[in-house]
Amino acid sequence: MPPEAELPAALAAARDYPALRWMGSKLRLLPFLHETFAALDFDRAIDAFSGSGCVAYLLKCMGKQVLANDAMRVAVTMAEALVVNERERIGAERIDRLAALPGNPEGFITRTFAGIFFTPADLAFLDAVWDELDRDPGLPRAPILAALARAAIKRQPRGVFTVAGDPEHMKDGRRDLRLDLRQQFRENAALVDRRVFASGRDHETRFGEVFDLEGRAADLVYLDPPYVPRADDNCYVKRYHFVEGLVTRWRAPEARIREDSKVKKLVKRKSPFGSRRSAPAAFDRLFAAFPGATLVLSYSANGWPDLDELVAMMRRHRPRIEVERCAHRYSFGTHGGVAAARRETEEYLVVGR
Ligand SMILES: C[S@@+](CC[C@H](N)C(=O)[O-])C[C@H]1O[C@@H](n2cnc3c(N)ncnc32)[C@H](O)[C@@H]1O
Incomplete structure (x- = not known):
């Protein structure tokens, strides 16, 4: 990364975002995202799987109008506090x-x-x-x-x-x-x-399933769905149930604690991105959901389906596809208390217009 003084102002501001330690967070990839977004012409953006909120915040720092959506309330709370919120501070x-x-x-x-x-x-x-x-x-x-x-x-x-x-x-x-x-x-x-800062734009958050956004007008839609697992699972509720409950003191309708869980997990939510059986149809539906918008999809070399397949799928909905690549080192937790490991992978942004 270039030295601090040479960073574009929006990127320098976004890099200091207080991101959650969230599975699949793109905090370290913000320079790559910034470069890609900066080359595209858009004003209204949707971050359809906002997670820790760092990408929605980058878009806010770039002066865009942002709608941040996620199926986890804790993710929506982060975007509410730091993207939608323009002036309220705790003090x-x-x-x-x-x-x-x-x-x-x-x-x-x-x-x-x-x-x-x-x-x-x-x-x-x-x-x-x-x-x-x-x-x-x-x-x-x-x-x-x-x-x-x-x-x-x-x-x-x-x-x-x-x-x-x-x-x-x-x-x-x-x-x-x-x-x-x-x-x-x-x-x-x-x-x-x-x-917290004032961008002068009207931002929005939404809690829920990405497909409920179908047909929402936007110039650009950033898609960062959970990576479809090869082994394990990609369940966010299982990993973050405590903070998901905490943001409503376990009062939200879906914040029901499972009777059979030693650690008091919440009842699972189904995501079409959770299995290989349902994911291909989900990607196809996702690429069809925002006609007219530029699509920017994050994906990694160890994701599934593979890049060629994803590009072929997006091509059914967008005539012009470009793939940007970036080497990325990321850490991942493993089952059973084994320490987190580090692995080198290649990250992609698939841009469809
Ligand atoms: C890879 S993470 C996004 C990471 C985010 N871009 C960041 O930098 O922190 C995927 C997100 O998708 C959300 N999610 C999973 N299934 C979803 C669905 N069907 N609709 C909306 N959001 C979903 C998860 O809660 C999770 O926060």
Whole structure:
């Protein structure tokens, strides 16, 4: 990457986005995305699978009007706090006050997750912040919840909630695990506040299935669907159920805890991108869904279907296809507590016009 001083302003701003440690996050690929977007002529963009929100935020930094959509509420909360939100900040005084709240050891979160995730004091803090949100509807809800979600992911070993365990017992000494949730919240709230800015555009978020956006007008649609798994699965609810529940205090209709789950996972949601059986038809439908818009699809060399097949599919809906390539190093978690590994792969952006 070029030195800081030579970075385009939009990219320099977007690189500091407080992204979640989200499976498939494109935070490190923002320079590649920026270069590709900058060469295209568009004003209104849809980020149809917004995840951590960093690409929607890059588009905002580039002066575009953005609609960020995702099937996870925690993803939508991030985009609400940092893309749609143009001016609401938590503020230093309020951060201090929230971080110093007496914990509520009787709350739903504490009762439900004691002995599964975090310490009793951490859980009681989450309940106390939620008590405040319930008591005072005037609080800047999205920034507070975005900061809480990011704090919780940082405090969780490997950032996912598939295995129980309080981080204090995972003595790897990493700073993120040493800080308790109050300290994490304090840092993350200040960080979210620093990244809120006014672009003067009307942005939007939407929670739900990508196909509900069918026919929405846009000049460009960025598509970053979950990679169809070769082995394992690509279920986001399974990995991030705790923060998905946290952003509504487990009150959203789909935030139902599975009775059979030791770590209190939420009931699964079906995604057509979850299996090889349903994915080809889903890609075809996706490419047909936004007539007239330029499509930009993220894909990686170890994804499925392979590049040639995807290009052939997109060609049925767009006459002109270009493939941009970028070498990328990414980390991935494996099953059963084995440490995250690193692997070199090639990332693509398939542009269809
Ligand atoms: C690869 S991630 C996107 C990463 C994002 N571009 C970023 O940089 O953080 C895929 C996202 O698709 C969402 N998702 C999965 N199935 C979906 C569906 N059917 N409709 C909408 N979103 C879906 C997941 O919740 C996940 O956040």
